[in-house]
Amino acid sequence: MTTDERGTHDHGHDHDHPGTTPDANETGYYELMAEAMKELLIEKGVVSADDVRRNLEFLDSRDPAEGARIIARAWTDEDFKKRLLEDGTKAVGEMGFPMGDAVLIVVENTDDVHNMIVCTLCSCYPRTVLGLPPDWYKSKSYRARAVVEPRSVLKEFGTELPDDKTVRVHDSNADMRYLVLPEQPEGTEGWSAEQLTAIVTRDAMVGVTLPQA
């Protein structure tokens, strides 16, 4: 520490700032913990290295583009849209997306209603169709505020909705995941499913933004 830093820091002695847990502030501590746990489980034959690798490959293959294909199909195939809203799990299963133990509920934005999703209790997210959740989805700010002041949260994402539009917030849980079916933007009538897929963003499917043509 230089004299200057010491001056502005107002300490005059070297010490660690109090952290959450002692060792946990060390860089790589949790990375090491995770690796240790994995190796122990493999050594003990609880899981195999192959089990872990297969799951990693599946995880790496998940992406919001998968969800976008579902939305684009719903916009261009009225029958599919009907099936998707009736039974999301079954309809995305048709497209080859396994929901595992969880149920998928697709909620449709309309002229009168805007939907957004959150998980206040943990950070449940439709990973099969959107990949891993973004940091903000897991943050205390989003989890705490989405259910009490959704319009303010939406504004922070640059989304301003008319006052007479109902905002519905859906709180996910371990067994039940949501996906927002946004409204197809004006000016995209007659677009192909491929063209439409390109404008459906992750945030639009979580319901914090609107797709733009």
Place this chain on the structure above:
Amino acid sequence: MNQRQHDMGGMKAGPVESDEHAAEPWAKMITSVAAALRDHDIMRIDELRRALEDLPEDIYKQDYFERWSEAMVNLLEEKGLLTRSEVMGKMDALKTQLEV
């Protein structure tokens, strides 16, 4: 009403920060280990959720996957599949390997 730490709906919190970074490789790895345990019906998602909710407050406040690691160690210890001291021992061994 006594609201538990994980039950965040309605708690006071600041603005949502939209900057984000891609999941680190180890975060994906731990997620895959959890999924493999689920495949074998050794650890269910609800059990992991309960283990997360039961973490001490100072640990629960940490990053998402850091929290996951702590909760999984506790849960696997509870199930008799490994112990925290085995994990700590393995961490030391891995550290030594890395330093060589």
